Amino acid sequence: MKILVCGGAGYIGSHTVKELIGNHEVVVLDNLTTGNSFLLDSEVIFEEGNLGDGAILDKIFTEHAIDAVFHFAANSLVGESVRDPLKYYGNNVGATIVLLQKMIEHGVDKFIFSSTAATYGIPDSKIITEEMPSTPINPYGRSKRMVEEILADISRAHQFKYVVLRYFNAAGAHASGEIGESHDPETHLIPIILQHLLGQRENIAVFGTDYDTPDGTCIRDYIHVTDLAKAHILAYEALRKGSISNEVFNLGNGTGHSVKEVIGVCEKVAGKSARVEYGERREGDPAILVASSGKIGRLLGWKPDYGLEEIIESAWIWHKGRI
Numbered sequence: 001m002k003i004l005v006c007g008g009a010g011y012i013g014s015h016t017v018k019e020l021i022g023n024h025e026v027v028v029l030d031n032l033t034t035g036n037s038f039l040l041d042s043e044v045i046f047e048e049g050n051l052g053d054g055a056i057l058d059k060i061f062t063e064h065a066i067d068a069v070f071h072f073a074a075n076s077l078v079g080e081s082v083r084d085p086l087k088y089y090g091n092n093v094g095a096t097i098v099l100l101q102k103m104i105e106h107g108v109d110k111f112i113f114s115s116t117a118a119t120y121g122i123p124d125s126k127i128i129t130e131e132m133p134s135t136p137i138n139p140y141g142r143s144k145r146m147v148e149e150i151l152a153d154i155s156r157a158h159q160f161k162y163v164v165l166r167y168f169n170a171a172g173a174h175a176s177g178e179i180g181e182s183h184d185p186e187t188h189l190i191p192i193i194l195q196h197l198l199g200q201r202e203n204i205a206v207f208g209t210d211y212d213t214p215d216g217t218c219i220r221d222y223i224h225v226t227d228l229a230k231a232h233i234l235a236y237e238a239l240r241k242g243s244i245s246n247e248v249f250n251l252g253n254g255t256g257h258s259v260k261e262v263i264g265v266c267e268k269v270a271g272k273s274a275r276v277e278y279g280e281r282r283e284g285d286p287a288i289l290v291a292s293s294g295k296i297g298r299l300l301g302w303k304p305d306y307g308l309e310e311i312i313e314s315a316w317i318w319h320k321g322r323i
């Protein structure tokens with residue numbers, strides 16, 4: 001089966017491609033704005049271009065018998081989305097609509113969508129389930145939520161089946177050490193701490209110490225990127241078999257870790273102490289985001305293989321290898 005992976009040169013997309021290769025042919029469409037060609041597997045067919053370009057999608061869907069689209073391509077930084085919302089609505093919603101239009105024109109009817117914990121806004125409960133209200137508090141979360149609603153509408157009007165995967169915080173690197181997280185500039189917590197511990201940054205800034213959490217810093221649910229990648233394969237196989245359709249699943253470990261705790265585990269793994277500066281809150285950050293992934297466990301048999309320390313160990317190996 002041939003799969004189109006939009007955003008396959010990015011962090012999570014490239015790890016998912018690794019899981020697909022061997023059993024599937026993979027076409028990657030990526031404009032390399034935040035992705036890297038060195039993350040591309042040598043076996044993929046690579047089309048460099050923009051998701052919003054209908055002509056390139058016509059070419060791909062005409063030349064290849066695509067069975068499903070995995071859609072990772074997006075801008076995904078909460079703080080940037082607050083400062084530049086139109087970038088987020090244009091790329092995450094506008095370009096996605098072009099992709100969806102072309103899928104329907106070409107009769108491609110299976111879609112796996114990368115959504116986010118940011119669709120929940122400030123949740124009422126400590127552990128988030130899929131039924132909870134989805135009221136995002138930043139433009140990034142709203143852009144993803146809008147696509148979720150568009151998907152529900154399309155599936156009612158056309159022959160079209162989808163799975164929405166709401167990831168919590170992706171982290172870690174592939175066990176081979178060949179690929180890992182590489183953004184420029186890097187904004188994610190774990191790579192920033194590890195780069196500092198490798199001497200590539202002066203210090204670490206902690207964004208906010210007055211949250212309503214035990215140590216005052218934000219709590220997140222960190223999930224290994226390979227655990228995420230494997231969930232995509234399970235979702236695709238279930239869509240193909242027809243055992244599920246039009247489902248929304250959370251993907252996290254079910255355990256929250258504060259920013260201070262994450263710094264502590266990074267220090268342990270690296271065997272070094274960090275220089276930490278405590279600063280103001282970052283705009284758009286909820287205090288606590290922790291997933292219940294019970295639903296995807298029950299319906300697809302998914303469970304995470306890695307905890308926080310293993311996630312950080314794999315990321316440490318990747319970052320050390322990049323020096």
Ligand SMILES: NC(=O)c1ccc[n+]([C@@H]2O[C@H](COP(=O)([O-])OP(=O)(O)OC[C@H]3O[C@@H](n4cnc5c(N)ncnc54)[C@H](O)[C@@H]3O)[C@@H](O)[C@H]2O)c1
Nearest residue numbers: 007009010011012030031032033034035051073074076170
């Ligand atoms: N990293 C996380 O913790 C996290 C958590 C929740 C959801 N997500 C979602 O997962 C997806 C992947 O995230 P990531 O961390 O791998 O990001 P990433 O920036 O590494 O990957 C995104 C890829 O999409 C490409 N891209 C962006 N816009 C494009 C366009 N218009 N046309 C073609 N290619 C385009 C980029 O070049 C990049 O290769 C995103 O949709 C993101 O919103 C990520």
Ligand SMILES: O=c1ccn([C@@H]2O[C@H](COP(=O)(O)OP(=O)(O)O[C@H]3O[C@H](CO)[C@@H](O)[C@H](O)[C@H]3O)[C@@H](O)[C@H]2O)c(=O)[nH]1
Nearest residue numbers: 076078116117118168169187188189205206207218259285
């Ligand atoms: O230098 C830093 C960087 C981050 N943080 C904090 O660390 C936590 C994690 O931040 P970050 O790694 O930037 O991830 P998030 O902002 O939580 O967002 C990620 O996780 C979301 C799902 O929870 C996804 O939707 C987003 O795409 C993805 O960027 C947050 O509380 C930040 O305020 C710091 O204190 N200092």
